Amino acid sequence: MQPTPAESLEIRTLLQSLCGVSLADDKSYLLSTRLANPLRIRGLTSFADYLAQLRQPANQALRDELVDCLTTAETSFFRDASLYGVLRQRLLPWLADLLYRRSLTAVTPPVVRLWSAGCSTGQEPYSLAIAIAEFLRGYAAPHPRQFSLVATDISRRVLTIAQRGVYSQRELERGLTAAQRERFFRHCGEDWEISPELKRAVEFRLANLLDSSVPAGPFDLIFCRNVLIYFDPATRQRICERFYRALNPGGILVLGSAESLFGVTDLFTTAPGEELPIYRRPDPETDGPAA
Numbered sequence: 001m002q003p004t005p006a007e008s009l010e011i012r013t014l015l016q017s018l019c020g021v022s023l024a025d026d027k028s029y030l031l032s033t034r035l036a037n038p039l040r041i042r043g044l045t046s047f048a049d050y051l052a053q054l055r056q057p058a059n060q061a062l063r064d065e066l067v068d069c070l071t072t073a074e075t076s077f078f079r080d081a082s083l084y085g086v087l088r089q090r091l092l093p094w095l096a097d098l099l100y101r102r103s104l105t106a107v108t109p110p111v112v113r114l115w116s117a118g119c120s121t122g123q124e125p126y127s128l129a130i131a132i133a134e135f136l137r138g139y140a141a142p143h144p145r146q147f148s149l150v151a152t153d154i155s156r157r158v159l160t161i162a163q164r165g166v167y168s169q170r171e172l173e174r175g176l177t178a179a180q181r182e183r184f185f186r187h188c189g190e191d192w193e194i195s196p197e198l199k200r201a202v203e204f205r206l207a208n209l210l211d212s213s214v215p216a217g218p219f220d221l222i223f224c225r226n227v228l229i230y231f232d233p234a235t236r237q238r239i240c241e242r243f244y245r246a247l248n249p250g251g252i253l254v255l256g257s258a259e260s261l262f263g264v265t266d267l268f269t270t271a272p273g274e275e276l277p278i279y280r281r282p283d284p285e286t287d288g289p290a291a
């Protein structure tokens, strides 16, 4: 079953207003393939009937399902090795230093706050949690609990998988070493379940990057990787302004390897010669007047 051009346009416009994802006209074929199941389950025989249901104000569950079906949840552990190399070599030592500096003035042990925005089925925030655990191994301080990790997504379906933390052998093989599997996972039937400590280390929340359901911050590090790529330029700009407000001065925003803020916003700076999409919210206190 194919939607007419007018039906395709209405569904794509609705999708964009719900989650920001901009599906081009030439991707209309996705509507017939990805929406075939929801239509079949409801016994709907035309996109006109489907749209009539989508338009009903009380039918939020159907609209949530539309977002689920038409967004891309592709992810893997330690996606993009070079980026995680920088996380280990530069960003985690910087966060540890931040904790040390905050401890000089804090009464209780300070925390640094990290946000994985658009976390999909959890591989990204669990990779962060694993990298932190490996970084802190053998050190008495700081404590892993001083790294607060929030992970959000618009899709209830992917968040349920993320919170369960159970992955197939094949999913583990995409990015994890055997040593990491042995240390951080345990057998769960034919699959592998992430250790309770790592599961507890990540707080998963439902949040739409387009609205105020997102965590307010302040954060020190935001990962929003392979999410903005699906949005139009105006939506990217709006979301990046949100990230800017959610970051502490000096805080870092990390995008996907095919993403960039070029032409989106000039609120952030990059380190000279930086080749990876790592952006910093300027800090007038430490950067001086030239920043």
Ligand SMILES: C[S@@+](CC[C@H](N)C(=O)[O-])C[C@H]1O[C@@H](n2cnc3c(N)ncnc32)[C@H](O)[C@@H]1O
Pocket: 018, 019, 020, 021, 071, 072, 073, 074, 075, 076, 079, 117, 118, 119, 120, 121, 124, 152, 153, 154, 155, 158, 207, 208, 209, 210, 224, 225, 226, 227, 256
């Ligand atoms: C391709 S995955 C990226 C996963 C992970 N960040 C990575 O790089 O491996 C994109 C995720 O963005 C989520 N997403 C799309 N629109 C969103 C929105 N408006 N608010 C929050 N999450 C959104 C999707 O549900 C999907 O899980």
